Amino acid sequence: MDTDSYVLKVLDVVEETADAHSITFEVPDDLAEHFVYKPGQFLTVAVPSDRTGIAARCYSLSSSPVGGGPITITVKRTADGYASNWICDHLHAGDTLRVLPPSGIFTPASLSADLLLFAGGSGVTPILSITRTALAQGSGRIVLFYANRDEKSVIFAQDLAELAAQHPDRLTVVHWLESVQGLPSQDQLRAFASNFTSYDAFVCGPAPFMKLTIAALRELDFPRERRHQEKFVSLGGNPFGDVEEIRAAESEIAAAETDELDTAEDPAAGDPQGPVKLEVELDGEEYTFDDWTPGTKLLDHLEAKGVKAPFSCREGECSACAIRLLEGEVRMLRNDVLDEEDLADGIRLGCQSLPMTDVVKVTYH
Structure with missing residues (x-):
């Protein structure tokens, strides 16, 4: 998934019920590759907010990726939901919304399964x-x-x-x-x-x-x-910030800490003291790296290597970046979405995962 957000034009707003509206977007040809999606995935949208500037929310796609129809989300207003009420009350055809590309893992492995x-x-x-x-x-x-x-x-x-x-x-x-x-x-x-x-x-x-x-x-x-x-929470962070500026600032901080501590981040007790071997399965491709440093999040390491790993919020508040551990272990700095059963099943959040063993093998599923 791309790190960039995009401004899309609203083609139509359909009132499905008194409380639910479907919003159809126009995706220009030059952006089509960024909005290829699987059934069951969602879009993260930026809703204007007087209080926070942006309220980031995830809304599932009701359209199908087959048949050539336009990409569509459906939003149901909730009693105290600022974003859902704003969309249902203020959004019209011709307006624009800033969105992240489709993401999420709530999708069948086989469309021919019962x-x-x-x-x-x-x-x-x-x-x-x-x-x-x-x-x-x-x-x-x-x-x-x-x-x-x-x-x-x-x-x-x-x-x-x-x-x-x-x-x-x-x-x-x-x-x-x-x-x-x-x-x-x-x-x-x-x-x-x-x-x-x-x-x-x-x-x-x-x-x-x-x-x-x-x-x-x-x-x-x-x-x-x-x-x-499928699990959604209201995103507290802002995934629409300038990612490059954020990375630059984090790099400056990490460099300053390195001068003082000889490491970008103090490893926790039991963490590897040197580079970690990382093996990743993603979209049918396999990647191997021997230089994953403790203190660097899995998502950040993959992005630095040019691997387009999926994510949405970067805050541990959604499951778009979910991975499954095949070997080794990681620790998460934050987790607001995975439950004990998910964790026992080896599922972790790539955007919050730091290595705990000398070898880590994961798959995106």
């Missing part, structure tokens, strides 16, 4: 992108459990009905309305998922909904590699 999809409210946004793309390019069966407050709050109701009618042998959509059935319980979610235990599961929605669904999948012994959940 997929069990759980969406709560606006969590349907990346789920729709996955559904559209898998139907167009894959061959597996797709089952979608879609929970909403009431019928009026169902985003993409017509789109899903049309897709189900076009692919009756492959797509099943089950709507769950709180106004009719109450909130789904863990037992009910487990009973539903019990019919599809061989499928790959993807879960997106409000935190309580995701917690219940993941717990139900665990009870059914869904293996970790077939359970995926």
Whole structure:
């Protein structure tokens, strides 16, 4: 993923429901390569703010990368959400927004796998992108459990009905309305998922909904590699700052500290005392470096070597830079998104990872 942000023109703003709007962007031909994306990924957008200058937020892509349609995010306003309300109230066709290229790992490894999809409210946004793309390019069966407050709050109701009618042998959509059935319980979610235990599961929605669904999948012994959940937090940092200026300032500080300490950063107890061997798998390519220095974050080292590793916030607040450890260990300076199960599974954040062993091997997945 590129480190640069880009200003895109808004082609259209569609009111999906009273609380949700889809924003379609025009991507000029000379920027097309920067906005190639996978189903389930998101854009990080810069929303103007009187208080902070910029409010950086991540919004999932509801469009599909196949079929030639324009790139589109869908935003649902939240009660106290400054950015979502600003977008829904103030953004119109012809306006512009500053965005980072697509990122995220909430995407199927195989579009031909059988997929069990759980969406709560606006969590349907990346789920729709996955559904559209898998139907167009894959061959597996797709089952979608879609929970909403009431019928009026169902985003993409017509789109899903049309897709189900076009692919009756492959797509099943089950709507769950709180106004009719109450909130789904863990037992009910487990009973539903019990019919599809061989499928790959993807879960997106409000935190309580995701917690219940993941717990139900665990009870059914869904293996970790077939359970995926999307996690977003409000970004506290500003990923839209001038990256080159930030790096230059950090280099000056590191150089000054080196004069005093003979190292860019004091290693923690147990950290390697010399250069680390790093092996990285990324987008089908393998990279090997013998000079990863303790005190240098993995993302920073890869960028210095010209490797375009994915990232979004650079603050440990999203999962766009997630890696999986294959060998060795790293320590993270900050982590606001990975839970204990993620960590036990070897997942780390590349933007916050420092080496702890003499050899580290990772893969981006």
